[in-house]
Amino acid sequence: MPHDAALAELATFLGDRLVRSKAERDQHGRNEAWFPDTPPDAVAYPETTEEVARIVATCARHNCPVTAWGTGTSLEGHALAIRGGISLDLMRMNRVLQVRAEDMQAVVQPGLTREALNTELRATGLMFSVDPGADASLGGMAATRASGTTAVRYGTMRDNVMALEVVLADGRIIRTGSGARKSSAGYDLTGLFVGSEGTLGIITELTLKLHGQPEAISAAVCAFEDFEAAVQTVITTIQMGIPMARIEFLDETAAAVFNAANGTSLPEKPHLMVEFHGSETSAAEDAKRFGEVVAEMGGAHFDWATTTEDRNRLWKMRHGAYPACLAFRPGSLGLVTDICVPISRLAEAVRETRADIAASGLTGPILGHVGDGNFHAVLLIERGNEAELKTAKALARKMAERALSLGGTITGEHGIGFGKKDLMAMEHGEAWEVMARIKRALDPDGILNPGKVVEVNQ
């Protein structure tokens, strides 16, 4: 067995928290996308930062790869131990360490999920805003630079992580950032670790920015005759500066998916799902102005979700989109694209993506956090059908190329993992090599999540 020496040494201090059973290995070898199962050699369950440090130091001595694991909900194979070694399952480090209500900050461990944090915060009048749909771990969200439905208003993980504790590739523990709202004290290491997908260090603690729970919330869903009207509504709304808390697009296929999964009867047309946060006055004013844009664009079926229950139902439906898409074609796997373009190019990007999907013969509902210019096509591939997978990959590559030609990015929020690694040179050119230099500087032996994000042997 590879890495036997490392695993034997890890077992000396982890005991039964180093697990080599097939069941556990298989569970940490699965993914929610189209990647083949890739079990690690063992799963480690640390309970403290010091244990993480000792695990990493041990693995470093034995040249044994360490790949962090949270809820396993990433979509580009980030958490798969593709070079073997251990899966570092951080889900037992799931405590809220401190809520500093007066500074609107929370200090948490990486295995805490965003919903668990918000449950803890309920009575404080504060909330954590970043909402990628899945109830992901906050460490994983930071590592992936996740965002989601509310980024249009509250920002992504880049904007909401203030400070980190990180275990480096040699087992040293460092702290980045502080509790101050801003700093210019040297290189922004917090920003560097956020989005580094566990390739530069293991996040063991996060200081997160919180926001006040809005005094008033109103949400609505409305249908449009065609996607151009829906997308133009988004562009106009953003350009008018109406402060949307959420503005989500679904195409007619996505509406059909939602109906099938939820027993709803949305017209099979493009929709926008929106939410406004503010004072009673401002939320009403924003909703009114948005309503005027919708009316001008010919939108209809403008249904307000006025009660908390209605609103929760609405967003539960949106958050369940991915499994609903998979269920729409039983036995399928999903290849989810994630391009993000400047808002002015959004209509063009969606139009051409629709045409490509139609030409490919695949089913591919489109949903998106369109207030950021970000949208996904969920390409449904029959499990085991290599021809469809090949078609989907070609389509995804074409979308990525288009995003770049429109001044955008190949991934708005899902990250690189190894699923999009072959597109990195296209987006970054020589800057990708700079990323590799940083990787080599921080992890010279390449033990942290090897094979992801960068190509170190260029």
Next chain:
Amino acid sequence: MPHDAALAELATFLGDRLVRSKAERDQHGRNEAWFPDTPPDAVAYPETTEEVARIVATCARHNCPVTAWGTGTSLEGHALAIRGGISLDLMRMNRVLQVRAEDMQAVVQPGLTREALNTELRATGLMFSVDPGADASLGGMAATRASGTTAVRYGTMRDNVMALEVVLADGRIIRTGSGARKSSAGYDLTGLFVGSEGTLGIITELTLKLHGQPEAISAAVCAFEDFEAAVQTVITTIQMGIPMARIEFLDETAAAVFNAANGTSLPEKPHLMVEFHGSETSAAEDAKRFGEVVAEMGGAHFDWATTTEDRNRLWKMRHGAYPACLAFRPGSLGLVTDICVPISRLAEAVRETRADIAASGLTGPILGHVGDGNFHAVLLIERGNEAELKTAKALARKMAERALSLGGTITGEHGIGFGKKDLMAMEHGEAWEVMARIKRALDPDGILNPGKVVEVNQ
């Protein structure tokens, strides 16, 4: 003369844009703070990115240091060529390359100043928000991760730089970021170069985020009986979530400084200067809520600056604070502290700072962007008085220690340069060594602004 070979080669393609005259060298050896004059060996005036690349490549071959120069308004010696070599004056690269109004973005060269950009933008309904007081170059502001009066609402340079073009230490040109509002495509190099003070690369182009010019603006100044009431007003306002566009503190000494410099008759008491941006309705609502807080805290002399002229006068006074402080004690130099603490610790930080200044015998007006928890003491030192300089440095160090003990940072917005380098280990511990590793990875020969931010020979 050192670096003769490098300078000779640079002259072959720069011609009279490589200047070795004493006058030009002296001009690029000055600083606005207490550092001794440090002229470079020559000044280079590139006009294109390609020229910057060629200059850096040439200097790299000859191991000749390259220190970027903008408006020379940094306060920690950032732009001084302390190891000799050339001062790279980027002020001829001062064009607005593109305004993408529909995406609220502008693409600019690094030598453009923030005021020049806003003049260009006037007719578009858009504005660039970051406002450090000085009419600094945008490249310099990015390199320093500057912020200023409006960061409380619109963020710092970290939040407002979307993409960069950068010349690396070997002369290669890379691009970071994109026109998309968010991305998770690998390490955040944009964020890494912002705040790197010219030590990792030379910024040759910036894509900046713009904001809509507010429909309504209202500003006011109000006096308080004691600083505690003023600071508590800030804390309460921020915690209530009232969206301030600006909230600036001055202590009684600063009020006296303003009166002396501007012929005003502010009561010699602590003041807050505030501004609200929004719709007519929301700005009025915000101002009203703020007024209630002020009244509760016993604030008085609440003067509204209702006309544009009044408002401009108000902020011109604030922006002129630094020269006004120096003029308050003729023949003095300034050592400006810049701590930033969590908002809940602000009163404590200001209280203890005041006590320290009083005990030191120095004059040190306090002003601050207190909505961020950031404030400055301008310690006035008699030119050539070593004892006073020593006292001021000890005081600054004590403040930095206090900031850290309160969970804050040694510098909110002025950066490190070499003035604060000896405090970096105290703030960052081993993370400072990680910064050095990044420096060595990107600039192995140490030619970019050597001697600043990091210690590469640790």
